[in-house]
Amino acid sequence: MVRDRQPGEAVFKSILPEDIEPEDRIYTVISGVFYIGLGDRFETKDLKAYPPCSVVVLPGDTWHFHRAKSGEYVTQDSAIGPVRPRVQRNSR
DSSP, X not given: OOOOOOTTTTSOOOOOGGGOOOOEEEEEEEESOEEEEESSSOOGGGOEEXXXXXXXXXXXXXXXXXXXXXXXXXXXXXXXXXXOOOOOOOOO
């Protein structure tokens, strides 16, 4: 059985980490309170609370940090575009 392919699908491709475009990230809060802040350094004072049913959309290359501040939370984390490897920094 021959599978029909879109143009270019039958060609070997590879993508190096430095060639991956930044992804947009979407957090949907399912339960609990999700705390997120913007910036490249964790700052407790910059955390903002998002209750269940909130949707947080972060464009690619938006530095951010998040944590469970008042109990546990559940989010759905989606990315639009390839997910680029990131270096994690330790929070204080």
